[in-house]
Amino acid sequence: MIDRLAAHGYEAYAVGGCVRDSLLHRIPEDWDITTSAAPDQVKALFARTVDTGLQHGTVTVLLGGGSFEVTTYRIDGAYTDGRHPDQVVFTPSLLEDLKRRDFTINAMAYNEQDGLVDAFDGAGDLAAGVIRCVGNATDRFGEDALRMLRAVRFAAQLDFQIEEQTKHAIQKLAPDLKKISAERIQAELVKLVVSPHPEYMRILYQLGISKVILPEFDRMMETGQNHPHHCKNVGEHTITAMQQTPQDKVLRLAALLHDVAKPYCKTTDEEGTDHFYGHPQKSAELARQIFRRLKFDCDTMERVCALVRWHDYNPVLTEEQVRRAVIKTGERQYPAIFALKQADILAQSSYQREEKLAYLRDYREMYEAVIANGDCISLKQLAVSGRDMIGLGVPQGRQVGEILNKLLEQVICDPAKNNRAYLLSQARAYQKQS
Numbered sequence: 360m361i362d363r364l365a366a367h368g369y370e371a372y373a374v375g376g377c378v379r380d381s382l383l384h385r386i387p388e389d390w391d392i393t394t395s396a397a398p399d400q401v402k403a404l405f406a407r408t409v410d411t412g413l414q415h416g417t418v419t420v421l422l423g424g425g426s427f428e429v430t431t432y433r434i435d436g437a438y439t440d441g442r443h444p445d446q447v448v449f450t451p452s453l454l455e456d457l458k459r460r461d462f463t464i465n466a467m468a469y470n471e472q473d474g475l476v477d478a479f480d481g482a483g484d485l486a487a488g489v490i491r492c493v494g495n496a497t498d499r500f501g502e503d504a505l506r507m508l509r510a511v512r513f514a515a516q517l518d519f520q521i522e523e524q525t526k527h528a529i530q531k532l533a534p535d536l537k538k539i540s541a542e543r544i545q546a547e548l549v550k551l552v553v554s555p556h557p558e559y560m561r562i563l564y565q566l567g568i569s570k571v572i573l574p575e576f577d578r579m580m581e582t583g584q585n586h587p588h589h590c591k592n593v594g595e596h597t598i599t600a601m602q603q604t605p606q607d608k609v610l611r612l613a614a615l616l617h618d619v620a621k622p623y624c625k626t627t628d629e630e631g632t633d634h635f636y637g638h639p640q641k642s643a644e645l646a647r648q649i650f651r652r653l654k655f656d657c658d659t660m661e662r663v664c665a666l667v668r669w670h671d672y673n674p675v676l677t678e679e680q681v682r683r684a685v686i687k688t689g690e691r692q693y694p695a696i697f698a699l700k701q702a703d704i705l706a707q708s709s710y711q712r713e714e715k716l717a718y719l720r721d722y723r724e725m726y727e728a729v730i731a732n733g734d735c736i737s738l739k740q741l742a743v744s745g746r747d748m749i750g751l752g753v754p755q756g757r758q759v760g761e762i763l764n765k766l767l768e769q770v771i772c773d774p775a776k777n778n779r780a781y782l783l784s785q786a787r788a789y790q791k792q793s
Contacts, residue, residue, distance in 0.1 A: 361470050369396040372468035379464045382485055392429040395451055401429050415447050432456040461506045466493045488519045496528035504535035505543050512551040515559035533567035544572050545653040552611045557601035578622040585633045590708040593621045603702035613666040613699050616646040643668035665692050670699050681725045682771050685736045697723045734774040738763055742779040753790055762789045
């Protein structure tokens with residue numbers, strides 16, 4: 360693509376994240392091109408294009424089974440709303456285009472003819488492990504307040520430090536994040552949460568970002584836990600739990616929010632010991648409010664809230680009680696619930712830790728045995744269905760469900776009873792009794 364643009368007299372470079380990732384010896388997720396060619400000139404050179412952002416000079420070129428954003432060199436006008444430039448002016452200068460970018464590590468360009476174009480020492484900052492704004496940090500964040508959250512997100516992904524002037528600008532301008540849409544906040548927050556270093560949530564708190572985008576986290580960071588089972592405040596416990604979970608969106612979000620309502624449930628007894636009665640249920644309710652505020656999809660919300668609600672539930676360890684636990688808490692929570700419970704235990708004090716981990720191992724093994732045995736743990740696994748009930752003459756509606764649940768109760772107690780002939784005979788008997 361760069362060669363074709365160059366062959367027609369235009370400058371063209373790979374730019375931004377793909378250059379950064381290449382210098383870090385990582386495979387870029389996508390490739391962006393910046394060019395002196397205007398959008399209509401780009402479109403004239405490639406057979407398949409999509410007008411994805413012509414007002415900002417961006418054309419998506421479809422080539423070789425991939426899609427590539429090609430953007431004309433531009434200078435952004437004033438950002439009155441702190442989100443979008445009031446106007447975009449195309450420029451023939453690559454340097455002017457690079458000046459408008461957020462961080463030095465994202466303001467490098469490359470082509471084979473000129474090599475690396477690095478006017479702001481992005482390569483030096485990569486080597487030093489530093490996130491630094493291009494030019495004046497206050498100006499960059501004034502243009503787009505989301506860049507403040509992006510700075511911490513990049514730091515978490517790369518395990519970099521934020522340069523001091525950049526950090527001071529964030530502390531000063533963090534309230535401007537109120538201007539940013541929930542969807543954009545959510546996308547950046549999730550990237551941070553699933554990064555290799557979720558402990559950078561602490562930086563969000565220290566820089567005043569979480570106060571704007573997730574004030575509940577500030578309450579957690581400021582709520583102590585004077586209890587034998589804990590050695591950290593709620594927020595620090597939460598950060599440690601996140602570090603103990605895999606880089607999975609649902610699990611990391613569940614770890615982030617599993618104790619989110621503890622500050623609102625806290626009581627202290629006469630001996631000075633703190634208690635947080637009912638916090639799993641209340642945390643699930645508060646998590647749901649947060650997900651709605653940040654415009655999360657319903658599937659993520661339901662999965663995370665269920666894990667949060669049941670993270671502290673510990674059934675008696677018999678196979679029957681484990682079957683009941685799966686039905687009560689929901690099949691979708693397994694086996695993820697074990698990862699969350701383990702992270703929670705490892706983030707607590709050492710008090711009774713070995714006993715807790717031993718219980719969890721037994722719980723997991725018993726669950727795995729139930730699954731390996733093919734035990735029925737849901738209505739859909741019953742050897743009979745609602746259609747069978749109707750075939751027996753049971754009226755459609757509530758009575759069908761009542762009989763099926765009675766049959767399921769028998770099968771939970773004794774999995775061998777999940778036999779079609781036996782269950783049909785029992786269904787007939789229940790029908791006669793009703």
